[in-house]
Amino acid sequence: MKKYNIAIIPGDGIGKEVVPAALNVLHTVAEVHGGIQFETKEFPWSCDYYLEHGKMMDDDGLEILRNYHAIFLGAVGNPAIVPDHVSLWGLLIKIRREFEQSINIRPAKLFSGLPSPLANPKDFDLMVVRENSEGEYSEAGGRIHKGEDEVAIQNAVFTKKGTERAMRYAFDLAKTRKGHVTSATKSNGIVHSMPFWDEVFNEVKNDYPDIKTSVNHIDALAAFFISKPQTFDVIVASNLFGDILTDIGGAIMGSIGIAPAGNINTNGKYPSMFEPVHGSAPDIYGKGIANPIGQIWTAKMMLDHFGEVEMGERLLQVVEEVTAAGIKTPDIGGNATTVEVAEEICKRLKQ
Ligand code: NAD
Ligand code: IPM
Numbered sequence: 010m011k012k013y014n015i016a017i018i019p020g021d022g023i024g025k026e027v028v029p030a031a032l033n034v035l036h037t038v039a040e041v042h043g044g045i046q047f048e049t050k051e052f053p054w055s056c057d058y059y060l061e062h063g064k065m066m067d068d069d070g071l072e073i074l075r076n077y078h079a080i081f082l083g084a085v086g087n088p089a090i091v092p093d094h095v096s097l098w099g100l101l102i103k104i105r106r107e108f109e110q111s112i113n114i115r116p117a118k119l120f121s122g123l124p125s126p127l128a129n130p131k132d133f134d135l136m137v138v139r140e141n142s143e144g145e146y147s148e149a150g151g152r153i154h155k156g157e158d159e160v161a162i163q164n165a166v167f168t169k170k171g172t173e174r175a176m177r178y179a180f181d182l183a184k185t186r187k188g189h190v191t192s193a194t195k196s197n198g199i200v201h202s203m204p205f206w207d208e209v210f211n212e213v214k215n216d217y218p219d220i221k222t223s224v225n226h227i228d229a230l231a232a233f234f235i236s237k238p239q240t241f242d243v244i245v246a247s248n249l250f251g252d253i254l255t256d257i258g259g260a261i262m263g264s265i266g267i268a269p270a271g272n273i274n275t276n277g278k279y280p281s282m283f284e285p286v287h288g289s290a291p292d293i294y295g296k297g298i299a300n301p302i303g304q305i306w307t308a309k310m311m312l313d314h315f316g317e318v319e320m321g322e323r324l325l326q327v328v329e330e331v332t333a334a335g336i337k338t339p340d341i342g343g344n345a346t347t348v349e350v351a352e353e354i355c356k357r358l359k360q
């Protein structure tokens with residue numbers, strides 16, 4: 010029996026609804042498989058926790074998390090009670106950075122039974138490799154002056170190491186897929202960082218002669234995600250560009266509530282963290298109607314990470330079946346609850 014220890018952080022808002030639903034599914038996966046077991050421990054770190062303890066996570070939180078095979082997180086953020094920059098830097102970004110989860114992988118594909126907002130969606134299946142530790146999300150910058158003269162400065166930091174790491178990850182991934190990498194750039198407008206990004210891309214691609222490449226400016230690329238998503242395979246993007254592209258990826262599937270993600274530690278020193286693309290959705294929290302598919306598909310990505318690929322494939326197949334059967338939450342045109350969707354998936358997994 011293989012045992013995986015997983016740290017669970019439901020976090021805020023609908024994270025507290027979709028994480029239990031996905032855990033129900035994950036434990037059913039183990040039961041059906043017979044040869045694996047998930048030992049889970051839940052941590053209450055969240056904005057509510059902050060109000061009580063003055064911090065988003067315990068001081069030794071990272072030390073505790075370090076010992077797990079993976080972290081499974083819902084969403085962080087409740088701006089009504091804690092400013093986002095406090096909650097996110099105190100928990101989500103802290104884990105991504107400290108655990109050197111420098112790559113964020115985020116797939117999008119046409120799902121049967123889902124109302125894609127595209128008029129005639131072709132069969133797309135793409136993967137965004139988002140640089141996850143630097144770029145436009147660097148900590149360099151600050152605010153100077155006061156009053157009318159106040160200035161906010163944000164420096165985008167692109168290291169050769171970080172840029173190359175994201176690109177090599179994308180090329181290696183493309184070898185296992187359709188063999189094509191698109192670079193998301195903006196070298197026509199962003200003077201320092203993006204020409205550098207292009208140079209690194211041109212250097213790295215020489216090591217992958219069998220992989221086809223293309224380059225698009227991010228503004229055009231965002232449009233192409235809507236007009237012809239079927240033309241993409243792997244897209245490598247900086248932190249902010251990748252963030253924006255992957256919400257579009259969710260939207261063209263039918264809802265950002267479906268889109269999954271993995272924050273991958275590539276040096277083997279720390280656990281990776283799996284969390285969907287969407288946030289805590291305060292506008293629907295408490296109604297029991299959050300779409301659990303993003304969190305469940307995220308569980309599938311965690312299974313892939315563990316090497317349990319077959320079980321992950323089976324899970325995604327069942328998710329598609331359930332969706333096609335019309336058992337779906339309101340964001341994708343149904344009237345089922347979060348719990349009902351997860352229960353139906355569990356039921357069919359056992360059949
Ligand atoms: P959001 O993703 O939470 O919500 C955007 C829209 O999508 C909302 O209308 C919401 O109802 C809908 N939506 C999202 N997930 C859904 C689901 N599973 N099912 C059905 N509908 C869903 O983005 P936001 O409103 O910009 O942010 C809300 C909070 O979440 C903020 O505090 C933000 O910083 C945080 N956030 C956290 C993460 C994360 O933890 N990874 C990601 C994005 C946003
Ligand atoms: C995401 C989120 C985060 C990001 C925020 C909440 C900091 O939007 O995971 O996509 O921008 O990385």
Ligand code: MN
Pocket residue numbers: 252253256286
């Ligand atoms: Mn985002």
